[in-house]
Amino acid sequence: MLWLSIDRTSDIPLIRQIYLELRRQILRGELSSGQRLPSSRELAAHLGVSRNVVLEAYDQLISEGYLESKSGSGTYVAQGAYWELTSDQGITVQPSDRSFIVTTADLIDFRSGIPALDHFPRKLWGELTKRVCLEASAAAFGYSTPEGCLELRSVLAQYLRRTRGVHCQPDQIVITSGAAQAFSLVGQLLLSAEDTIALENPTTPEIREIYSTLGAGLDLIPVDDRGIQTQWLPASKPPKFILVTPSHQFPLGSVLTIQRRIELLQYAKATGSYIVEDDYDSEFRYSGTPVSSLQGLSPESVIYIGSFSKILSPALRLGYLVLPLEMVQACRRLKRLIDLHSSTFEQLALAEFIQAGHLERHIARMKKLYRQRRDTLKQLLNEYFPEQVRISGDSTGLHLVAELNEIDFSPDRLHKIEQQRIRIYPMSIYAPSQEKYQKQIVMGFGNVAIEDIKLGIQRLKRGVME
Amino acid sequence: MLWLSIDRTSDIPLIRQIYLELRRQILRGELSSGQRLPSSRELAAHLGVSRNVVLEAYDQLISEGYLESKSGSGTYVAQGAYWELTSDQGITVQPSDRSFIVTTADLIDFRSGIPALDHFPRKLWGELTKRVCLEASAAAFGYSTPEGCLELRSVLAQYLRRTRGVHCQPDQIVITSGAAQAFSLVGQLLLSAEDTIALENPTTPEIREIYSTLGAGLDLIPVDDRGIQTQWLPASKPPKFILVTPSHQFPLGSVLTIQRRIELLQYAKATGSYIVEDDYDSEFRYSGTPVSSLQGLSPESVIYIGSFSKILSPALRLGYLVLPLEMVQACRRLKRLIDLHSSTFEQLALAEFIQAGHLERHIARMKKLYRQRRDTLKQLLNEYFPEQVRISGDSTGLHLVAELNEIDFSPDRLHKIEQQRIRIYPMSIYAPSQEKYQKQIVMGFGNVAIEDIKLGIQRLKRGVME
Numbered sequence: 001m002l003w004l005s006i007d008r009t010s011d012i013p014l015i016r017q018i019y020l021e022l023r024r025q026i027l028r029g030e031l032s033s034g035q036r037l038p039s040s041r042e043l044a045a046h047l048g049v050s051r052n053v054v055l056e057a058y059d060q061l062i063s064e065g066y067l068e069s070k071s072g073s074g075t076y077v078a079q080g081a082y083w084e085l086t087s088d089q090g091i092t093v094q095p096s097d098r099s100f101i102v103t104t105a106d107l108i109d110f111r112s113g114i115p116a117l118d119h120f121p122r123k124l125w126g127e128l129t130k131r132v133c134l135e136a137s138a139a140a141f142g143y144s145t146p147e148g149c150l151e152l153r154s155v156l157a158q159y160l161r162r163t164r165g166v167h168c169q170p171d172q173i174v175i176t177s178g179a180a181q182a183f184s185l186v187g188q189l190l191l192s193a194e195d196t197i198a199l200e201n202p203t204t205p206e207i208r209e210i211y212s213t214l215g216a217g218l219d220l221i222p223v224d225d226r227g228i229q230t231q232w233l234p235a236s237k238p239p240k241f242i243l244v245t246p247s248h249q250f251p252l253g254s255v256l257t258i259q260r261r262i263e264l265l266q267y268a269k270a271t272g273s274y275i276v277e278d279d280y281d282s283e284f285r286y287s288g289t290p291v292s293s294l295q296g297l298s299p300e301s302v303i304y305i306g307s308f309s310k311i312l313s314p315a316l317r318l319g320y321l322v323l324p325l326e327m328v329q330a331c332r333r334l335k336r337l338i339d340l341h342s343s344t345f346e347q348l349a350l351a352e353f354i355q356a357g358h359l360e361r362h363i364a365r366m367k368k369l370y371r372q373r374r375d376t377l378k379q380l381l382n383e384y385f386p387e388q389v390r391i392s393g394d395s396t397g398l399h400l401v402a403e404l405n406e407i408d409f410s411p412d413r414l415h416k417i418e419q420q421r422i423r424i425y426p427m428s429i430y431a432p433s434q435e436k437y438q439k440q441i442v443m444g445f446g447n448v449a450i451e452d453i454k455l456g457i458q459r460l461k462r463g464v465m466e
Numbered sequence: 467m468l469w470l471s472i473d474r475t476s477d478i479p480l481i482r483q484i485y486l487e488l489r490r491q492i493l494r495g496e497l498s499s500g501q502r503l504p505s506s507r508e509l510a511a512h513l514g515v516s517r518n519v520v521l522e523a524y525d526q527l528i529s530e531g532y533l534e535s536k537s538g539s540g541t542y543v544a545q546g547a548y549w550e551l552t553s554d555q556g557i558t559v560q561p562s563d564r565s566f567i568v569t570t571a572d573l574i575d576f577r578s579g580i581p582a583l584d585h586f587p588r589k590l591w592g593e594l595t596k597r598v599c600l601e602a603s604a605a606a607f608g609y610s611t612p613e614g615c616l617e618l619r620s621v622l623a624q625y626l627r628r629t630r631g632v633h634c635q636p637d638q639i640v641i642t643s644g645a646a647q648a649f650s651l652v653g654q655l656l657l658s659a660e661d662t663i664a665l666e667n668p669t670t671p672e673i674r675e676i677y678s679t680l681g682a683g684l685d686l687i688p689v690d691d692r693g694i695q696t697q698w699l700p701a702s703k704p705p706k707f708i709l710v711t712p713s714h715q716f717p718l719g720s721v722l723t724i725q726r727r728i729e730l731l732q733y734a735k736a737t738g739s740y741i742v743e744d745d746y747d748s749e750f751r752y753s754g755t756p757v758s759s760l761q762g763l764s765p766e767s768v769i770y771i772g773s774f775s776k777i778l779s780p781a782l783r784l785g786y787l788v789l790p791l792e793m794v795q796a797c798r799r800l801k802r803l804i805d806l807h808s809s810t811f812e813q814l815a816l817a818e819f820i821q822a823g824h825l826e827r828h829i830a831r832m833k834k835l836y837r838q839r840r841d842t843l844k845q846l847l848n849e850y851f852p853e854q855v856r857i858s859g860d861s862t863g864l865h866l867v868a869e870l871n872e873i874d875f876s877p878d879r880l881h882k883i884e885q886q887r888i889r890i891y892p893m894s895i896y897a898p899s900q901e902k903y904q905k906q907i908v909m910g911f912g913n914v915a916i917e918d919i920k921l922g923i924q925r926l927k928r929g930v931m932e
Contacts, residue, residue, distance in 0.1 A: 065723030257531030
């Protein structure tokens with residue numbers, strides 16, 4: 001008789017236990033092809049289960065081809081059902097780069113672009129997502145359109161017009177999974193083989209990686225305290241697009257002047273290049289009101305990219321594109337092909353959050369908090385490094401640039417600093433092989449509490465002096 | 467004196483009103499370069515506002531380059547700040563294809579692959595997302611790793627081992643925005659110029675579109691009632707991968723037999739092709755227990771793709787890849803480049819949902835519901851089309867295939883049927899130019915209530931008779 005054990009205390013139903021065990025034995029060749037199985041009656045009696053249980057297991061094995069039933073003769077193991085199961089592959093997976101995951105250990109991290117995570121409006125957001133889930137129509141639980149929920153696109157178009165001078169209709173907006181997806185979509189939409197794009201220099205390594213992976217040639221255009229230096233845009237072979245951060249250059253922090261904006265737009269019109277405007281943290285402008293968007297000056301040549309990562313939370317993965325009308329169709333199609341659409345409920349919750357005025361109140365509250373953090377950081381830098389520090393790029397956003405006279409941020413120096421349990425980011429990350437930035441560091445203060453800023457600057461001092 | 471109007475009843479702060487109005491006049495050339503502005507004192511008196519308000523507006527316009535201040539002489543409109551604003555572009559955006567959005571009008575839609583949207587566990591899910599939002603660590607509101615939350619990957623690995631015989635560690639899982647993103651990632655990871663892939667024929671047009679857009683040559687392999695016909699796999703120039711739906715072929719509904727499974731795996735081993743296993747609705751098997759995955763037989767050559775769209779809701783956009791170990795690193799990098807990671811809170815809510823046993827209870831409940839719908843549909847088809855209908859592919863999942871003798875589902879016929887306010891899907895959508903499928907339709911019953919199935923079959927009868 002077939003050796004087969006069942007476990008009556010297991011959660012796994014008896015039918016499935018019998019099925020799995022017979023399947024295993026056939027696959028391993030313990031039961032070989034042509035072998036006759038006991039009748040369902042016999043096996044049932046042997047196992048002390050109802051005959052139906054065995055019949056169902058046999059039926060399933062027959063339907064999947066493991067067994068065959070010959071009428072009048074019985075049930076047999078089928079041919080071609082033997083397979084040598086392979087064991088583990090012995091490859092070890094490297095842990096993911098966690099460098100931009102916030103750590104909780106005793107390390108003070110001045111990474112830029114992280115908002116105050118402990119000030120996320122948990123209660124409000126939790127209530128909103130719950131309410132959306134309870135109140136949404138049944139259809140909202142099905143598939144949606146690639147461009148995202150109309151509810152969100154409508155309030156967003158109004159919000160952008162009011163606060164950023166962005167000139168658009170809801171139809172021009174495509175909701176993306178964060179700005180990262182928006183960058184990737186733009187590249188996939190516009191780039192063909194041999195194309196080049198123009199990036200600011202310095203810029204983030206992530207941006208360079210996204211576009212070089214898509215095969216684009218990168219034209220790096222220098223930046224000064226008035227933003228991208230438009231006179232260096234290539235006269236021949238214009239780039240497919242020019243990616244700029246006009247409200248708050250990343251990482252230098254400069255604001256693009258109106259003259260350069262106009263030169264940029266004129267260049268785009270003359271060459272047919274698009275301008276991609278990355279407006280990542282312009283809401284937090286500490287003197288005066290936020291600088292208006294470039295998009296508002298020329299909606300037909302600017303692709304505007306926004307994100308809720310800095311003003312709300314990166315964990316939500318909510319961003320968007322505002323597109324020139326002629327690009328909308330192609331972008332919707334591409335979004336559909338790559339992931340159909342972004343998650344519906346977080347879109348609906350965000351629409352409510354904006355509509356009810358929560359977003360603007362949250363931004364106002366956070367601006368106050370960030371201003372305090374910025375002011376403390378500036379004050380302490382000046383106090384601990386008198387006559388030595390020069391601060392720039394601090395009019396807007398979640399980071400500033402500090403230049404420390406006579407300090408080179410070499411790998412060796414950075415290592416000494418990190419030993420003090422503080423992490424800072426040298427400008428060289430953003431502008432490889434550019435000597436002039438060697439004494440500069442980028443300091444994000446969005447997610448560093450006042451006490452940690454104090455402690456951090458003391459540690460920086462020690463790390464620099466050592 | 468400068469003409470400038472302010473609105474004291476507006477929500478827009480006075481500084482911003484003055485800034486925006488001056489900016490507009492300069493851009494339009496109404497204030498031309500070199501023109502002297504009134505002193506802040508004069509303008510403040512004229513507008514009846516405090517002098518600081520005007521000073522701040524002037525300061526911002528100076529910092530953005532619209533104005534320049536000459537010491538001792540006053541404030542002037544700068545050069546190069548004139549820009550002719552363009553008006554709307556007159557392009558109209560076509561509305562998105564809404565054909566797979568569920569409509570609420572009086573149309574009975576037998577679209578496949580839509581779960582019972584009105585049975586989504588709203589209350590439970592709403593509570594869970596709220597709780598996750600309240601209880602998550604502050605770090606959870608920051609950036610996460612591209613492969614997704616460990617909490618979810620851990621419970622998922624266990625769940626897949628238990629219910630699907632999938633053999634994997636949490637490290638082999640990458641959480642994606644639905645299965646759609648998983649398909650796209652696999653293509654981007656594996657395909658180079660000139661590569662071909664093998665698809666089942668019939669298959670969905672979406673799958674064909676995703677891969678042909680990525681430039682792959684498509685090798686269409688016929689399917690019969692035992693699944694993909696492995697003998698037609700190309701002997702020379704093997705495909706980069708073979709995409710199969712072994713648990714429930716889409717759309718024919720057949721289950722891939724063990725013999726074919728083994729032939730497929732042998733082919734993959736011999737040629738170095740990967741197998742991509744799309745396991746989209748295997749949880750709903752109505753006779754016996756779910757068929758075990760192909761992945762469990764050969765984890766090193768099978769890429770397993772799963773989704774929560776059919777068992778929970780497509781609106782969540784939660785899917786995943788289970789990868790052979792050697793692909794993990796590259797896939798994480800690509801996921802990081804395309805959208806950094808999927809939304810954290812829905813991942814955490816889902817982890818809880820699975821961990822607490824809610825998912826398996828939900829599946830059991832839905833299986834009961836779907837079985838009733840399937841049985842009603844079969845019974846009514848047999849009743850309304852006696853001697854004429856042949857039903858297949860109904861052992862598993864959310865759709866079945868009906869073949870109606872003597873009825874060709876031509877565009878003309880389909881139009882007549884749709885006039886009866888019922889929508890059905892001819893097999894020809896999935897297998898273009900294949901004559902033999904002309905009499906077949908694919909009928910999804912997941913989201914059609916019993917009463918609507920009754921009404922729908924009456925309408926189908928009328929549409930077919932007319």
